[in-house]
Amino acid sequence: MRLTKQTNYAIRMLMYCAANEGHLSRIPEIAKSYGVSELFLFKILQPLSKAGFIETVRGRNGGVRLGKPATDINLYEVVKVTEDSFAMAECFENGVADCPLVDSCGLNSALAKALKAFFDVLAQYTIDDIVKARPQINFLLGIPGLDASLPAA
Numbered sequence: 822m823r824l825t826k827q828t829n830y831a832i833r834m835l836m837y838c839a840a841n842e843g844h845l846s847r848i849p850e851i852a853k854s855y856g857v858s859e860l861f862l863f864k865i866l867q868p869l870s871k872a873g874f875i876e877t878v879r880g881r882n883g884g885v886r887l888g889k890p891a892t893d894i895n896l897y898e899v900v901k902v903t904e905d906s907f908a909m910a911e912c913f914e915n916g917v918a919d920c921p922l923v924d925s926c927g928l929n930s931a932l933a934k935a936l937k938a939f940f941d942v943l944a945q946y947t948i949d950d951i952v953k954a955r956p957q958i959n960f961l962l963g964i965p966g967l968d969a970s971l972p973a974a
Contacts, residue, residue, distance in 0.1 A: 827865055830862065831868070841886075875888050
């Protein structure tokens with residue numbers, strides 16, 4: 822299975838906000854960090870906001886921040902919100918396949934198990950897990966402030 826660009830950058834936006842915890846993040850800054858258009862990130866913002874993963878703060882000094890703790894946002898939930906389809910093969914799509922084996926095919930069963938295993942693994946990881954796995958994430962993303970890998974003074 823291949824995740825869409827939308828899902829990839831939705832996760833990255835959440836990672837950025839988690840790494841910038843305690844501060845508002847601005848879409849232009851996030852876009853610059855990842856080398857993607859602001860318009861694309863604004864499009865992704867809608868489903869993330871609707872799901873409660875991101876809060877938007879309007880106004881001159883506005884921005885975005887996580888809508889709930891990074892420890893409470895698992896990757897499976899994000900993928901569920903941002904992906905349009907989980908059809909791994911034509912026969913997963915209702916009424917599309919012309920195959921006479923659609924209702925009794927071993928391939929459907931194997932693919933369904935594989936998809937479930939994929940989702941089960943994603944559900945084990947949170948945004949916090951993937952941000953903490955990269956101690957220098959603030960530096961790598963160009964987020965000002967202390968580098969998480971350096972000891973506090």
